[in-house]
Amino acid sequence: MNTADRSIALVDHALRRRFAFIELRPNYEVLRRKYQETDVPVEKLIETLRQVNEAISDKNYELGISFFLANNLCEDIEDIWRMEIEPYLEEYFFNHLQKVDQFRWEKVKQHLGL
Numbered sequence: 001m002n003t004a005d006r007s008i009a010l011v012d013h014a015l016r017r018r019f020a021f022i023e024l025r026p027n028y029e030v031l032r033r034k035y036q037e038t039d040v041p042v043e044k045l046i047e048t049l050r051q052v053n054e055a056i057s058d059k060n061y062e063l064g065i066s067f068f069l070a071n072n073l074c075e076d077i078e079d080i081w082r083m084e085i086e087p088y089l090e091e092y093f094f095n096h097l098q099k100v101d102q103f104r105w106e107k108v109k110q111h112l113g114l
Contacts, residue, residue, distance in 0.1 A: 051102075
């Protein structure tokens with residue numbers, strides 16, 4: 001269970017102690033390897049993800065890389081960003097929507113050179 005899921009606090013301590021907890025953070029090297037010989041601007045994508053996660057500034061809510069492991073990323077990235085990333089950021093920054101503006105698709109698209 002992801003720690004960002006607020007229901008984790010409701011899990012009984014007796015039950016919790018029976019499980020191991022492993023911290024998983026975004027592994028940008030996985031993206032580098034997947035797209036090393038493609039037209040995907042992987043370094044700029046990684047830079048953007050780092051900026052997003054720096055703005056979030058909470059390891060429990062960081063944006064992961066799994067969104068971008070699609071087989072046709074160049075074709076799908078706009079839909080992924082507009083329909084999955086932006087709504088997530090809007091929810092996370094609901095009191096500070098101006099923070100989301102720097103990560104809107106049009107700005108990200110320019111940064112990625114698409």
